[in-house]
Amino acid sequence: MTTTTVSRRAKREIVAPPFQWTTILERAQAAGEPDWVIELRQQAWATYESMPMPNQRDEAWRRTDYSHINWNSAGHFAIPNGATVEHIPAENRAPLIGDEQGGLVAWMDGKLVHRELNEKITKQGVIFTDLHTAIRDHADLVKKHLFQKALKASEGKFAALHTAAWTHGLFIYVPRNAVVELPLHSIFYSEQTGATLGHVLVVLEEGAQATILHEYLSPEGDNHASYIGGTELLVGNAANLRYVSLQSWGHNMYEFSHGRGHVARDGQLDWIVGSMGSKLTKAFMQIALDGQGSWGRMSGMFFADGNQLLDHDTYQSHNAPHTTSDLLFKSALKDEAHSVWRGNIRVMPGAIKTDGFQANRNMLMSDTARADSIPGLEIEADDVRCTHAATVGQMEEEYIFYLMTRGVPRIEAERLFLNGYFWDVLERIPFEDVQNRLLADVDRKLLGMHTAKNK
Amino acid sequence: MGATLEIRNLHVSINGTPILKGVNLTLNQGETHALMGPNGSGKSTLAYALMGHPAYTVDAGQVIFDGVEVLELEADERSRLGLFLAFQYPVAVPGVSVANFLRSAINSRRKSINAEDQGITIPQFRKLLTQKMDLLGIDHKFAGRYLNEGFSGGEKKRNEILQLATLEPRVAILDETDSGLDIDALRIVADGVNKLKGPDLGVLIITHYKRMLDYLQPEHIHLMMDGRIVESGGPELAEEVEAAGYKPFFEKHGVEVTEE
Ligand SMILES: Nc1ncnc2c1ncn2[C@@H]1O[C@H](COP(=O)(O)OP(=O)(O)OP(=O)(O)O)[C@@H](O)[C@H]1O
Numbered sequence: 001m002t003t004t005t006v007s008r009r010a011k012r013e014i015v016a017p018p019f020q021w022t023t024i025l026e027r028a029q030a031a032g033e034p035d036w037v038i039e040l041r042q043q044a045w046a047t048y049e050s051m052p053m054p055n056q057r058d059e060a061w062r063r064t065d066y067s068h069i070n071w072n073s074a075g076h077f078a079i080p081n082g083a084t085v086e087h088i089p090a091e092n093r094a095p096l097i098g099d100e101q102g103g104l105v106a107w108m109d110g111k112l113v114h115r116e117l118n119e120k121i122t123k124q125g126v127i128f129t130d131l132h133t134a135i136r137d138h139a140d141l142v143k144k145h146l147f148q149k150a151l152k153a154s155e156g157k158f159a160a161l162h163t164a165a166w167t168h169g170l171f172i173y174v175p176r177n178a179v180v181e182l183p184l185h186s187i188f189y190s191e192q193t194g195a196t197l198g199h200v201l202v203v204l205e206e207g208a209q210a211t212i213l214h215e216y217l218s219p220e221g222d223n224h225a226s227y228i229g230g231t232e233l234l235v236g237n238a239a240n241l242r243y244v245s246l247q248s249w250g251h252n253m254y255e256f257s258h259g260r261g262h263v264a265r266d267g268q269l270d271w272i273v274g275s276m277g278s279k280l281t282k283a284f285m286q287i288a289l290d291g292q293g294s295w296g297r298m299s300g301m302f303f304a305d306g307n308q309l310l311d312h313d314t315y316q317s318h319n320a321p322h323t324t325s326d327l328l329f330k331s332a333l334k335d336e337a338h339s340v341w342r343g344n345i346r347v348m349p350g351a352i353k354t355d356g357f358q359a360n361r362n363m364l365m366s367d368t369a370r371a372d373s374i375p376g377l378e379i380e381a382d383d384v385r386c387t388h389a390a391t392v393g394q395m396e397e398e399y400i401f402y403l404m405t406r407g408v409p410r411i412e413a414e415r416l417f418l419n420g421y422f423w424d425v426l427e428r429i430p431f432e433d434v435q436n437r438l439l440a441d442v443d444r445k446l447l448g449m450h451t452a453k454n455k
Numbered sequence: 456m457g458a459t460l461e462i463r464n465l466h467v468s469i470n471g472t473p474i475l476k477g478v479n480l481t482l483n484q485g486e487t488h489a490l491m492g493p494n495g496s497g498k499s500t501l502a503y504a505l506m507g508h509p510a511y512t513v514d515a516g517q518v519i520f521d522g523v524e525v526l527e528l529e530a531d532e533r534s535r536l537g538l539f540l541a542f543q544y545p546v547a548v549p550g551v552s553v554a555n556f557l558r559s560a561i562n563s564r565r566k567s568i569n570a571e572d573q574g575i576t577i578p579q580f581r582k583l584l585t586q587k588m589d590l591l592g593i594d595h596k597f598a599g600r601y602l603n604e605g606f607s608g609g610e611k612k613r614n615e616i617l618q619l620a621t622l623e624p625r626v627a628i629l630d631e632t633d634s635g636l637d638i639d640a641l642r643i644v645a646d647g648v649n650k651l652k653g654p655d656l657g658v659l660i661i662t663h664y665k666r667m668l669d670y671l672q673p674e675h676i677h678l679m680m681d682g683r684i685v686e687s688g689g690p691e692l693a694e695e696v697e698a699a700g701y702k703p704f705f706e707k708h709g710v711e712v713t714e715e
């Protein structure tokens with residue numbers, strides 16, 4: 001079953017956020033950025049200025065009305081107030097496997113507040129640091145990759161804004177054939193209202209392997225805040241990256257983000273996203289399978305309540321022969337929550353013997369929740385196999401009844417059912433503690449302890 | 456004295472269509488009864504209505520178990536009161552393992568008795584589950600599988616009986632638990648039920664087959680037609696049905712035979 005509902009809400013005028021080039025330039029200079037970085041910013045700013053704000057007349061934004069954002073609070077750079085890493089909840093900082101952590105790096109409102117890296121990993125030549133430090137210490141490496149292949153300002157208004165005005169970033173570099181056994185963990189935490197524009201740049205050279213958990217967090221707040229993000233994942237020949245990204249913003253957050261992974265010959269990218277928070281999220285995600293024999297998978301779990309809107313726009317791009325892509329996105333929606341998934345599989349000319357799959361499942365837990373699911377195929381090569389499946393269903397009483405007849409109360413039956421529903425995505429997250437943390441989030445939300453603010 | 460399940464003049468409809476038209480039946484803890492009757496006569500409807508399925512509307516009548524008005528309770532409360540239904544068609548619940556589910560069910564029971572209860576410990580639970588699986592000849596791997604997902608017909612039925620054995624109800628309804636079981640599985644399941652039988656368990660077996668009755672030896676047989684129990688008797692009633700089918704009973708009780 002596929003629904004394609006068109007929003008007919010009154011369309012408000014969309015105002016641009018009040019960012020100014022002069023402020024961006026001042027900040028860049030204050031951070032001691034070299035000319036080449038400032039040039040990147042300036043070009044992107046020109047692109048940004050040449051584009052209109054996206055609105056619901058644009059196909060990609062048709063179902064997503066963000067005109068209610070209050071840029072007066074969300075459109076100024078957040079000012080770090082000296083808060084330390086201890087402001088981040090301990091459970092989010094906890095080691096991922098037992099008491100071992102490959103590394104932990106954390107930002108507060110765009111300011112680096114913590115960095116540690118296991119000595120063994122340092123010895124492997126792995127770079128795990130913030131982008132400004134990397135620009136200073138590893139200029140050539142960063143220059144080669146930052147906003148080059150993956151993310152481009154021309155992709156959209158928010159991509160351009162991000163490229164011009166990014167506030168902070170994570171840089172991970174894994175050299176040739178280095179296998180990072182322990183997971184690397186990073187956190188972007190936003191405590192102040194205002195905007196942060198975080199960047200993630202991960203580079204895996206040929207034969208390298210790594211697992212990364214990246215978290216986006218903010219406490220609940222009353223004033224609108226924004227996160228305008230960009231992610232670049234570059235997976236070299238026969239390299240293997242498992243990248244888990246979890247978003248648990250407060251309900252006052254608006255996220256606009258672009259993420260893109262490129263996978264070279266025989267490389268593998270396993271990309272898992274979990275989103276529970278924000279007032280509104282509009283995320284573009286793309287995996288480009290550039291090299292023959294490469295493999296990419298996107299998995300997502302989303303649980304929205306109140307009047308949240310979670311919109312994911314995915315693209316599986318097969319640019320070479322013998323490439324395999326797989327996507328599984330699952331959402332559950334309570335109250336008046338709304339999810340949008342729009343996903344395309346694209347097979348470029350010559351990308352023969354490719355295999356592309358996408359499945360989107362949505363579970364409505366109230367009569368007023370809504371899910372839009374729009375799969376799409378663009379196939380320009382012969383001898384390919386592409387399939388998709390999209391469903392929107394209810395939380396079936398038949399299942400709940402069955403569980404209840406064994407003595408579990410309704411809420412517990414719903415909890416079990418929902419945990420089971422998300423399990424096939426959750427089990428792809430290789431950390432049991434993180435799985436349990438997410439399950440606890442699901443439970444809290446189910447019990448309504450997390451209701452959205454109607455702002 | 457054990458508890459008594461008493462069904463009085465029960466009328467049940469689905470989407471406005473009357474299905475049960477005045478069912479009366481009394482079953483004491485410790486007794487074994489069988490409910491037979493042609494397809495569509497309302498046997499499963501009775502089972503679902505007793506457990507509180509939301510699609511089944513009770514239009515009239517009463518169900519009393521151990522002095523409690525059952526019809527006023529939610530399905531989970533009925534279960535904790537001691538009623539159990541082995542489903543004719545159990546649903547699959549992806550992502551929820553048999554073990555996890557049973558542990559939740561046990562803990563829900565304990566918590567309803569004592570809100571402070573910390574739940575059964577994992578080793579205790581493992582031991583309990585292993586013991587019950589052995590009783591029913593069930594492979595231990597079963598515990599880790601998702602509830603009924605990809606289970607064969609027979610595995611689903613065994614899983615129902617595993618739940619019965621673990622939850623230890625006072626009255627269990629087995630809705631065609633024998634159908635879909637191969638000969639060996641039928642014997643294992645029936646042996647299992649026989650081991651569970653005793654003064655603490657009342658059983659209502661819904662079946663079309665005499666083989667199941669031969670194993671379980673019910674003392675009381677009830678015949679349902681068109682939403683009513685038209686005859687009740689001893690084991691000889693099952694023999695009569697086996698020998699002559701339902702036709703003589705239709706004629707005797709003036710039930711219209713509708714071709715499906
Ligand atoms: N959800 C439903 N909607 C409409 N009619 C239903 C529904 N469920 C059951 N019925 C009808 O109620 C009647 C009784 O069904 P029930 O399942 O109780 O029969 P049964 O005696 O268990 O039959 P069988 O021996 O085939 O299992 C049948 O005519 C059936 O079609």
Ligand SMILES: [Mg+2]
Nearest residue numbers: 498499500543
């Ligand atoms: Mg039936």
